[in-house]
Amino acid sequence: MKRYVAVFLAALAASVHAAPVYDASTGVLSLTNIAIPVGTSTVCYDATLSLTGTTPSIQFTLIGGQQVSCNVVPSGTSYNGTALVIQAVTVTGTGCYDVTMSLAASSPTLLFSLSEAKTATCPITLGGVAAVGAPLSGAKVTVYDRTGNEVGSQAAVNEDGAFQTILAPSAAAPFVLVASQQDDELVSVASDASSSNLNITPITNLIASRLSSNGDPKQLVGDVRANPAAASAGAVSAKVAEVNTLLKPVTDAAGIAIDPLTGKFAANGSGHDRILDTVAINIVPSGSNADVEVAIKPQGSDSAQPNAVTFASNASQLPAITSVSASSLAPDGITKLIAALAKSITGCFALPLAQRVSNGQIVAGSACQTMFAGANPAGYLHNGNTVGPDGAFSGLFSDSSTGTAFGNGVFDHTRKNGDIVLSLRKKDTAGNVSYFRYVARNENGALKLIGNQYRYDGGINAFHQLREFVNQPNATYYSVGYTLGVNNSVDAAGNSIFDRVVVTSPKGKQITLLPTSGYSYLTIANSAGNPSGTNFVRFRSVFASAAVTGYPGDYDTGLFFLDASAYPTDASITELYNHSAWQFDYFLAGNKTSTPDATQTYRTKKRAHTIGEFRARPLPSLSTATLAAIKAASVSVPTSSGGVRMAVPLPASGSVAVSWTQPSGSLPVTEVRLWGFSSTGAAFDDNKGVKSTASSANISCAKQTSADPHCSGSNFAANTYYDNLRLKTETLIGDGFEHHYVTYTVPGIP
Numbered sequence: 001m002k003r004y005v006a007v008f009l010a011a012l013a014a015s016v017h018a019a020p021v022y023d024a025s026t027g028v029l030s031l032t033n034i035a036i037p038v039g040t041s042t043v044c045y046d047a048t049l050s051l052t053g054t055t056p057s058i059q060f061t062l063i064g065g066q067q068v069s070c071n072v073v074p075s076g077t078s079y080n081g082t083a084l085v086i087q088a089v090t091v092t093g094t095g096c097y098d099v100t101m102s103l104a105a106s107s108p109t110l111l112f113s114l115s116e117a118k119t120a121t122c123p124i125t126l127g128g129v130a131a132v133g134a135p136l137s138g139a140k141v142t143v144y145d146r147t148g149n150e151v152g153s154q155a156a157v158n159e160d161g162a163f164q165t166i167l168a169p170s171a172a173a174p175f176v177l178v179a180s181q182q183d184d185e186l187v188s189v190a191s192d193a194s195s196s197n198l199n200i201t202p203i204t205n206l207i208a209s210r211l212s213s214n215g216d217p218k219q220l221v222g223d224v225r226a227n228p229a230a231a232s233a234g235a236v237s238a239k240v241a242e243v244n245t246l247l248k249p250v251t252d253a254a255g256i257a258i259d260p261l262t263g264k265f266a267a268n269g270s271g272h273d274r275i276l277d278t279v280a281i282n283i284v285p286s287g288s289n290a291d292v293e294v295a296i297k298p299q300g301s302d303s304a305q306p307n308a309v310t311f312a313s314n315a316s317q318l319p320a321i322t323s324v325s326a327s328s329l330a331p332d333g334i335t336k337l338i339a340a341l342a343k344s345i346t347g348c349f350a351l352p353l354a355q356r357v358s359n360g361q362i363v364a365g366s367a368c369q370t371m372f373a374g375a376n377p378a379g380y381l382h383n384g385n386t387v388g389p390d391g392a393f394s395g396l397f398s399d400s401s402t403g404t405a406f407g408n409g410v411f412d413h414t415r416k417n418g419d420i421v422l423s424l425r426k427k428d429t430a431g432n433v434s435y436f437r438y439v440a441r442n443e444n445g446a447l448k449l450i451g452n453q454y455r456y457d458g459g460i461n462a463f464h465q466l467r468e469f470v471n472q473p474n475a476t477y478y479s480v481g482y483t484l485g486v487n488n489s490v491d492a493a494g495n496s497i498f499d500r501v502v503v504t505s506p507k508g509k510q511i512t513l514l515p516t517s518g519y520s521y522l523t524i525a526n527s528a529g530n531p532s533g534t535n536f537v538r539f540r541s542v543f544a545s546a547a548v549t550g551y552p553g554d555y556d557t558g559l560f561f562l563d564a565s566a567y568p569t570d571a572s573i574t575e576l577y578n579h580s581a582w583q584f585d586y587f588l589a590g591n592k593t594s595t596p597d598a599t600q601t602y603r604t605k606k607r608a609h610t611i612g613e614f615r616a617r618p619l620p621s622l623s624t625a626t627l628a629a630i631k632a633a634s635v636s637v638p639t640s641s642g643g644v645r646m647a648v649p650l651p652a653s654g655s656v657a658v659s660w661t662q663p664s665g666s667l668p669v670t671e672v673r674l675w676g677f678s679s680t681g682a683a684f685d686d687n688k689g690v691k692s693t694a695s696s697a698n699i700s701c702a703k704q705t706s707a708d709p710h711c712s713g714s715n716f717a718a719n720t721y722y723d724n725l726r727l728k729t730e731t732l733i734g735d736g737f738e739h740h741y742v743t744y745t746v747p748g749i750p
Contacts, residue, residue: 124171124193126152127164130179130186130200131267133277134335134409135161139181141200145171148225161267163200167193174231176208176221181408182433187217188261191233195262202281203243203260206292209283210239215290215313217283236261242318246294246309249324250275269335269411277330277411280306280578286570286612289314293607294321295578296328298413302601305506308577330411331420331442338409338422341440341447344371345424349395349404357397362387368396373441373448382439382451383458384489392451403429412437413579413603420447421603432691434670435734437605454600458501459485460582462608462735463536465726466544466619467556470631471646472745474545477552478615480573480608481539481562483736486522486584488515494706498522499587502596506580509562511537517707518684524560532560533675533683539576540567542611548749555746570610578606606735618666619739620727623659627741630725634743637721640681646743647721650676654715655698660727667729667737668692674699676710676722684710684720 023030029049098120126143130136137159143152151171154163157179167175177188179200188204189211208217211231223230240261244251251257258265258272265272282293295308307328309319331337348356348368356368362377369375377387385392395401408425415421420440427433440447463483469475489497496515501522503511513522516531526532538561541552553561567573581603585596609617622630633648650656658672673687684704688697701711710720726740 121169123169124167125164126167126175126177126190126193126198127162128198128200128262129161129265129267130157130163131161131273131276132186132202133267133269133273133330133411134338135159135267136179136181136186136200137161137408139179141165142178142180143167143171144176144178144221144224146174146224146228147172148221151175174224174228174236176224176231178218178221185218187220189220189231189236190261191231191236197262197264199261199263199265201260201276202279203247203276205283206281206294207236207239207243207261209290209292209313210242211235212290212313214285214288215283215292216285219285246318246321247275247279249321250278250296250329253324253326253329254278267335269330269333269337273335274330274332277334278328282578282606283313284609284613285616286610287616291574291610291613293574293578296321296324297330297411298579298581298603299328299330300414300416300418301581302416303581303583305581306577306579308579310574310577331414334411334420335409337442337445337447338411338420338424338440339407341371341422341449342406342409342424345406345449346404349401349406351402353397353399353402360389360397362396371449373443373450380449380451381453381455383454384456385451401428412605415439415452418442419450419452422447423605430691430693432693434692437734452600455598456584456586456600457485457487457489458584458600458602460503460602460604461485462604462606464609464614464617464735464737465536465538465740466614466738467552467740467742469745470627470741470743471634472749474543474548475552475555475746475749476544477541477556478544478611479536479538479541479552479561480611480614481537482604482608484511484513484522484524484535484537484582484584486513486535488519488521488704490705491589495589496705497589499589499591500525501587502585504583504585506576506582509566511560516683517705518682518710520685520687520704526560532558534559536560538562539608540570540573540611555748557746570612573608573610576604576607579603580607606731608735614737617737618663619737620660620662620666620669620729621739622725622727622741623661626657626659630741630743638679639677640679645677645723646745647676647723648743650701650716650720650722652715652718655700656722657696657698658725659696662695667731669694669727670730671726671728672697672699673726673728674722675724676720678710678717678721679719680709682709684708 098118130139130141136157139157141154141157141163142150143165145151152165152167154165157163173192175190177200179186186200186202186205187208188198188200189208190198205217208220209215212219213223240259243260254274256271263272267273269277278297280295280297284291290313292313293308293310295306298304298306307322309321311319344367348371351367355363355366357363362369369377372380380387380392382392387393389397395404405427406424410423412421412423421437422440423435423437425433425435439450439452441450461483463481465479467477467479484503486501491497498515501513503513512525514525514531516523521535523531523533523535524537541561543552551564553564581601584600584602586598588597591597630648634646635649636644637647639645656674660669662668669690671687671689673685675685677683686699686702688699690697701714701716703711710717723743726738728736728738730736
């Protein structure tokens with residue numbers, strides 16, 4: 001105890017994340033987040049001192065200390081070896097004081113005597129809950145004042161979503177709060193510091209969007225700096241009232257109504273938090289305003305389209321959401337259930353490999369067995385994958401995955417059979433982060449992993465591509481749409497198991513996917529009924545240069561574009577809501593009938609960006625060296641059809657080296673892929689998944705089917721070339737944004 005006290009006192013000059021509080025009714029002085037240097041690191045504690053005497057002088061005894069997360073905030077406590085100075089002690093019911101105490105004794109207990117106490121200005125403290133339904137645990141909260149400067153922060157939101165920060169003495173209202181985590185940011189606003197509670201949620205983010213000059217919630221920081229009246233009490237109150245009216249059908253169904261900015265709630269899936277689990281709010285900046293969608297997450301249906309409204313952030317009046325029933329709400333308490341599931345999966349991966357797997361099987365009775373429905377890993381099935389070293393949860397069978405943590409779970413929707421679709425963040429021991437969708441079943445009040453029970457692979461994600469023509473810059477264009485993901489699964493003989501897959505969009509458009517030798521996924525059939533070489537449906541495309549007119553699909557004819565009239569404007573893209581349902585009909589090899597062998601439905605997490613929204617996002621780019629090497633190596637290659645195509649010869653041995661740069665604000669690259677062809681006309685693709693911390697990769701040859709001729713052993717075969725190379729990035733929910741490079745040229749464009 002004496003050694004702890006000595007270390008504690010020697011470093012008491014550290015910061016606190018909340019005002020020191022003395023409660024006269026209990027005689028306890030509370031100090032929070034005291035940072036204590038230990039060697040080259042720092043450990044932080046919450047400490048309490050108890051009033052043990054008032055005569056002949058006031059005396060406190062250290063009665064407890066609990067280790068907590070360290071947060072960088074203004075210092076308010078110092079100890080010079082003899083005197084303990086505590087600034088702005090809040091004394092319940094009387095105000096704040098600067099207190100100086102001297103060390104009276106250290107044995108047998110630690111005692112301080114009051115030397116001086118004088119009236120002080122109470123610090124401004126802002127705190128509340130940051131949540132999206134699930135707590136935003138680990139997110140950083142930053143507070144900006146009317147000058148646009150940072151005046152307070154908390155490095156990591158608590159596990160329960162709570163945050164609290166003392167602002168700098170110079171801080172002046174209004175205040176804008178930003179909670180940031182990976183590529184996600186949520187904003188909140190306070191016209192003054194009078195509220196004892198301030199929340200940061202998707203709903204406060206919508207309020208900030210309505211206050212912002214261009215609809216981007218983050219722009220509110222600059223708006224307040226330019227004109228503090230942008231977040232005046234009247235302005236904020238008006239926007240809160242608007243949003244409350246918009247969400248009234250939801251809050252009425254839940255039987256609750258609190259101020260979304262200042263109302264107190266717990267991030268436990270009940271009460272106001274249930275509203276956050278029920279409503280999906282999507283705000284995408286696009287130039288002078290932002291496109292906003294507010295949708296009710298689908299419940300109990302695999303095919304019904306979502307109940308949603310869309311509007312521009314600067315709309316004079318918000319549309320009304322149609323009536324919402326209690327059955328439309330997210331399951332009560334779902335956030336707690338998802339958090340418990342994430343904890344159980346993390347507990348499994350915390351076990352040593354030998355305690356997870358024995359003789360290729362999940363250890364009976366272990367946390368790794370009980371996290372599955374029926375405590376039966378063999379019953380798990382998701383997109384044709386069962387649990388195994390080469391299937392679902394392959395990390396369970398690898399020592400390198402030990403210590404992987406799962407968290408930040410978010411409710412997505414419920415299926416027709418009642419199963420829960422959710423997203424979890426996966427973080428490995430190197431700090432690499434990825435997000436995955438899971439399907440779980442409620443068994444006796446606990447969620448257990450079950451998978452979607454689909455026999456075949458499938459999926460739909462919004463996708464966006466900047467297609468840069470290395471040897472013809474004027475041909476560069478933007479495209480937005482969706483990728484239809486079905487792996488080209490093969491049988492024991494190496495032949496595809498599919499004849500075709502027919503996908504029906506939410507608007508009834510049918511698109512056929514076909515297997516192709518050399519491709520790892522099914523590609524879209526073009527107008528002639530032949531494989532196009534892509535699974536990306538381009539809903540809308542525009543040339544990057546305003547000087548180039550026309551429609552890219554009329555020139556780059558080897559790809560798949562919807563007709564230019566189908567989605568002629570950015571506004572038309574917003575008609576496909578978040579959580580829209582797409583139907584996949586599977587026809588196995590040999591099935592030429594109109595009756596599918598299986599039907600599976602998938603929902604998008606978010607709709608595709610408009611062209612304007614996509615242009616606003618920064619993208620990674622090939623390094624100067626890699627781009628120069630591609631240009632220098634590009635040659636004219638005769639094709640099997642008698643034409644000529646600019647392409648890069650693949651190396652006779654080894655792999656293709658690629659490096660890239662990440663501009664500020666861009667998402668990390670998750671995959672590098674090349675597409676190529678042989679002198680006989682056979683098409684193929686190869687790829688390399690990369691960690692979020694990488695900036696280079698090597699793409700090797702991998703044979704896709706038994707008929708694939710592009711590899712010679714582990715090397716590329718002779719007379720093979722590549723003419724496409726992409727850097728793919730993904731959001732937390734799997735929507736893709738890629739910078740795609742091509743070496744070929746297209747006729748007709750100057």
